Amino acid sequence: MAKSIKSGRILLAEDNKITQKFMGALLSKWGHQVTIVDDGNGVLDEISRNAFDILILDYQMPEMDGLSTYKLLKEGRFPNIENMQIIFLTGETSATVINDLKKSGVKYFLRKPIQKDVLFSTLSELLNIGVAQNSRIxxxxxxxxxxxxxxxxxxxxxxxxxxxxxxxxxxxxxxxxxxxxxxxxxxxxxxxxxxxxxxxxxxxxxxxxxxxxxxxxxxxxxxxxxxxxxxxxxxxxxxxxxxxxxxxxx
Known part of the structure; x- marks a missing residue:
């Protein structure tokens, strides 16, 4: 695994308690500020009050699922999300799910169960996107x-x-x-x-x-x-x- 990455403010939306525990511990260990919520309503509440660098959003959640949450975020009512990257977590790999993600404009997704090295390298790239874009032509x-x-x-x-x-x-x-x-x-x-x-x-x-x-x-x-x-x-x-x-x- 790479040695270190830029730390960020990460909002994790996941209803599985074991996944919450596992990912929360990993993200904190890597130096990130982590906030954890159980569903889409929690995401909207947090984003209305705070800014985050990355939102990790589970595809299937109770009350409000990941895709419904994503669509609401993209309506433009949340000024805090302009520079926020969104990663979907999904155990669903059917053509229908992938097509729904594509049509909705989803750019980044990771497979569940999460592989920590893949998560690490993906976060590393996304957290440095702004720096890379501004520093080179x-x-x-x-x-x-x-x-x-x-x-x-x-x-x-x-x-x-x-x-x-x-x-x-x-x-x-x-x-x-x-x-x-x-x-x-x-x-x-x-x-x-x-x-x-x-x-x-x-x-x-x-x-x-x-x-x-x-x-x-x-x-x-x-x-x-x-x-x-x-x-x-x-x-x-x-x-x-x-x-x-x-x-x-x-």
Whole structure:
């Protein structure tokens, strides 16, 4: 396990007393300020009064479940949540549940029972997202795209548009495969899409995918796969902004 992570204010919404005890102890041990509630009503009450860096939200809870709580939070009545990251906990891995999460805009989810190394690496990435985004600019280059398209501006714009449309879908699939622990499908998808990042000049992203594919082949560092996909997603979102600017100048 990694040595340390930035501490944060974490709200844990979980009705299982054993899970509360286990996760509360872990989060406190890692230096976080932890508040625990039993259901969605408790979440809304806490968030109306306090700010948190991360909300860990169980999918199934009494009174008000996780998805209903999430939808209420996204209605915009809670100014404290602007910079808060939300992680869903779920033991449900059916296509219906995953589709519901996707349609609702849920970005991050962890499988129950929780694996502490996966939780640790995921929190590490999410707590440092703001720092990483403010400290670096993710740039792109269209040099390779110009070469393979013979500097055809219309074709270049079409390739860029396809990438911008498809990349978020592929990244969500990657997180889904992490939830399902379907490592073979994750490896296959990475092998399929890594060239797309090279086409649009995202060399850092391509290298991250190459290393992740290698680790998947060797089945090493499994606890880091999800956090690495989250990191890839964040730097890709920033790079897409740069890519869209370059497209306008073609």
């Amino acid at each position: 993710n740039t792109t280059s269209t040099q390779y795209l110009k070469k393979i398209t013979d500097t055809n501006p219309q074709l270049m714009r079409e390739v860029i548009d396809i990438f911008i449309e498809e990349a978020p879908k592929f990244l969500f699939k990657m997180k889904t495969f992490c939830l399902l622990e379907d490592w073979e499908s994750l490896r296959t998808l990475i092998h399929k899409i890594k060239a797309n990042f090279a086409y649009v000049g995202m060399e850092e992203q391509k290298e991250l995918l190459r290393k992740l594919e290698h680790d998947l082949e060797q089945m090493t560092d499994k606890e880091t796969y999800l956090s690495r996909v989250i990191h890839l997603e964040k730097i890709t979102q920033k790079a897409i902004v740069s890519l869209e600017k370059r497209k306008k100048n073609l």
